[in-house]
């Protein structure tokens with residue numbers, strides 16, 4: 001029997017913000033269906049950049065991204081809907097990731113509305129809020145009227161709204177206290193148990209990621225060894 005393709009696969013991805021000096025060079029990584037992989041590495045090594053590439057939010061200069069064996073050929077809004085909705089993402093700073101004008105209810109329902117599922121948005125917003133431990137009394141508030149932890153719960157609910165097969169958590173708990181961290185990790189694990197989704201969790205906290213994930217990888221180790229220079233005439 002042919003094994004299932006990885007839920008997420010990055011092949012020799014080169015990415016960054018200046019083509020002449022990419023921050024990620026030929027990074028390769030595969031996350032199997034149902035697997036949780038922790039991505040570790042020092043600050044500034046390019047973890048978030050790679051996470052954005054994996055979530056189809058940042059176009060790489062080279063290499064390919066595959067979701068469930070399907071190669072991505074567009075990025076951001078140009079990515080085909082089936083691929084865009086296959087991956088959910090939660091960032092470190094909920095205040096940068098959330099539109100300050102939206103109520104938490106509208107924030108959570110954003111992906112459902114954006115994909116034309118208005119009735120489902122109405123029906124499921126309360127359930128999604130409940131699944132991340134957010135009281136329905138908070139749903140009419142805007143981001144500036146809730147705590148970072150509450151807002152991050154709403155961002156996690158938004159990421160889960162379309163039931164993604166892959167969840168990318170980029171330092172999701174870096175700004176949160178220990179009990180909120182444990183609660184959000186438990187939500188992600190509950191979702192994965194229910195759906196078999198794969199997880200790419202990015203962070204600095206080796207202890208947390210080693211406890212949370214099936215395995216961890218170190219960002220510098222993802223880069224392929226530099227190619228040997230082309231042999232010269234005397235080699």
Ligand SMILES: Nc1ncnc2c1ncn2[C@@H]1O[C@H](COP(=O)(O)OP(=O)(O)OP(=O)(O)O)[C@@H](O)[C@H]1O
Pocket residue numbers: 017023041042043044045046047048049050204
């Ligand atoms: N939008 C951007 N424009 C230009 N440079 C950027 C941008 N975002 C990140 N960088 C630079 O790319 C490099 C890698 O950043 P990235 O955020 O991917 O690293 P990181 O490993 O996630 O860091 P940290 O652990 O501190 O979050 C850094 O030198 C950073 O300054």
